[in-house]
Amino acid sequence: xxxxxxxxxxxxxxxxxxxxxxxxxxxxxxxxxxxxxxxxxxxxxxxxxxxxxxxxxxxxxxxxxxxxxxxxxxxxxxxxxxxxxxxxxxxxxxxxxxxxxxxxxxxxxxxxxxxxxxxxxxxxxxxxxxxxxxxxxxxxxxxxxxxxxxxxxxxxxxxxxxxxxxxxxxxxxxxxxxxxxxxxxxxxxxxxxxxxxxxxxxxxxxxxxxxxxxxxxxxxxxxxxxxxxxxxxxxxxxxxxxxxxxxxxxxxxxxxxxxxxxxxxxxxxxxxxxxxxxxxxxxxxxxxxxxxxxxxxxxx
Amino acid sequence: xxxxxxxxxxxxxxxxxxxxxxxxxxxxxxxxxxxxxxxxxxxxxxxxxxxxxxxxxxxxxxxxxxxxxxxxxxxxxxxxxxxxxxxxxxxxxxxxxxxxxxxxxx
Numbered sequence: 001x002x003x004x005x006x007x008x009x010x011x012x013x014x015x016x017x018x019x020x021x022x023x024x025x026x027x028x029x030x031x032x033x034x035x036x037x038x039x040x041x042x043x044x045x046x047x048x049x050x051x052x053x054x055x056x057x058x059x060x061x062x063x064x065x066x067x068x069x070x071x072x073x074x075x076x077x078x079x080x081x082x083x084x085x086x087x088x089x090x091x092x093x094x095x096x097x098x099x100x101x102x103x104x105x106x107x108x109x110x111x112x113x114x115x116x117x118x119x120x121x122x123x124x125x126x127x128x129x130x131x132x133x134x135x136x137x138x139x140x141x142x143x144x145x146x147x148x149x150x151x152x153x154x155x156x157x158x159x160x161x162x163x164x165x166x167x168x169x170x171x172x173x174x175x176x177x178x179x180x181x182x183x184x185x186x187x188x189x190x191x192x193x194x195x196x197x198x199x200x201x202x203x204x205x206x207x208x209x210x211x212x213x214x215x216x217x218x219x220x221x222x223x224x225x226x227x228x229x230x231x232x233x234x235x236x237x238x239x240x241x242x243x244x245x246x247x248x249x250x251x252x253x254x255x256x257x258x259x260x261x262x263x264x265x266x267x268x269x270x271x272x273x274x275x276x277x278x279x280x281x282x283x284x285x286x287x288x289x290x291x292x293x294x295x296x297x298x299x300x
Numbered sequence: 301x302x303x304x305x306x307x308x309x310x311x312x313x314x315x316x317x318x319x320x321x322x323x324x325x326x327x328x329x330x331x332x333x334x335x336x337x338x339x340x341x342x343x344x345x346x347x348x349x350x351x352x353x354x355x356x357x358x359x360x361x362x363x364x365x366x367x368x369x370x371x372x373x374x375x376x377x378x379x380x381x382x383x384x385x386x387x388x389x390x391x392x393x394x395x396x397x398x399x400x401x402x403x404x405x406x
Contacts, residue, residue, distance in 0.1 A: 001377045001380060001381065002377065002378055002379045002380070002381065003374065003375055003376065003377055003378065004373060004374060004375075004376050004378050005373075005374040005375075007378050007379065034381060035381035035382055035384055036381070036382060037382035037384065037387070040398075043402060044402070047402050047403075047404065050404060051404065051405045070404075072384075072387075074402075075389055076387070076389060076393075077393065077398060078389075078393070078394050078398075079398065079402055081403070082402055082403060082404050085403075085404040086404060089404075106389075109388075109389060110389040112390065133385060136385040136386055137385075139386065140385070140386045140387065140388050141388075143386070143388060144388040144389070144390050167383055167385055167386070170380070170383060171383060171386045198370050199377055199380070200370075200376075200377060201377060201379070201380055231371065232370050232371055232376075232377075233371055233376050233377070234369075234371030234372065234373075234376055235371075236371075236376060
């Protein structure tokens with residue numbers, strides 16, 4: 001989870017390294033810690049460290065982690081010969097390593113030779129049938145080939161064994177949302193919220209899915225989850241504030257005929273609207289007019 | 301940090317001195333064959349003073365406390381990590397050329 005201080009630190013380090021101020025190694029360590037996907041910059045600055053023999057020897061044993069990071073970044077930017085050279089260097093140092101075998105499989109995937117990659121992964125799985133990362137790579141391969149239903153099947157089988165893997169639950173939820181299977185996606189988000197209740201972004205995604213499903217009960221629950229997102233982020237999440245306004249107006253529209261449950265206090269809506277206006281005035285004051293007219297049309 | 305450290309040293313010294321005085325007082329009472337009901341008032345005062353000094357040193361010497369609120373400005377979660385275990389490589393950036401020709405040189 002990337003907190004606000006970590007994000008500002010990452011951005012400032014990135015600016016510093018871009019403008020030639022040094023600190024490339026700290027930047028690479030921070031990217032690795034936060035699991036950010038900045039492959040171009042990692043490739044550029046990682047290669048600049050690796051090609052300089054003085055800086056390389058200054059790293060000591062961390063050199064091999066850098067080789068792995070640069071290899072993955074090179075595969076992401078489609079510089080396959082750089083990746084192959086890095087993996088060769090790693091293989092010379094660690095000849096019987098499963099981690100290097102996995103990198104080889106990923107290189108075959110990046111080249112597009114799916115059959116050979118599948119063979120490499122199955123042979124690695126024979127030695128160690130409970131290797132989580134290899135199972136996840138097979139799911140990613142199915143997704144990359146366009147076989148989404150196969151990916152869902154293998155991901156479900158994986159989650160039957162490793163139920164606590166929240167990254168896999170998140171991936172499954174995103175796949176279901178891309179296929180518009182919102183009920184199943186809601187189930188996945190519920191699992192995520194159960195295991196990590198203090199991450200506001202899961203509450204936000206769950207509320208979005210419930211709002212998309214529609215129906216009076218779902219709208220009420222979605223409003224509650226938007227409110228909990230605002231609670232956990234200290235009111236700084238604009239999307240949740242908009243969510244509250246939209247939910248209130250949708251509930252008002254759906255229950256226009258029935259008059260027994262319009263005792264919803266309009267305070268939440270007006271509070272969210274005020275917070276939005278204050279935020280816009282501070283950050284994008286030229287768009288404040290658009291915001292007020294949009295909110296006014298929602299109120300009816 | 302220096303001041304807090306000095307406070308801590310003084311607090312520990314006060315506590316040791318109070319303990320020593322209590323032991324001496326007990327020895328004196330044994331000679332006079334009286335009951336030991338508790339240390340004298342000034343030793344108790346010295347104990348409390350030593351306690352206050354030690355606690356204030358313990359709070360100030362280690363440095364600033366970190367915030368524990370999930371919604372404080374430093375701690376609030378802004379984005380989730382990029383789920384690198386499921387990363388796929390045949391995305392649209394395959395068609396974008398890289399600006400310099402990069403190679404591993406050795």
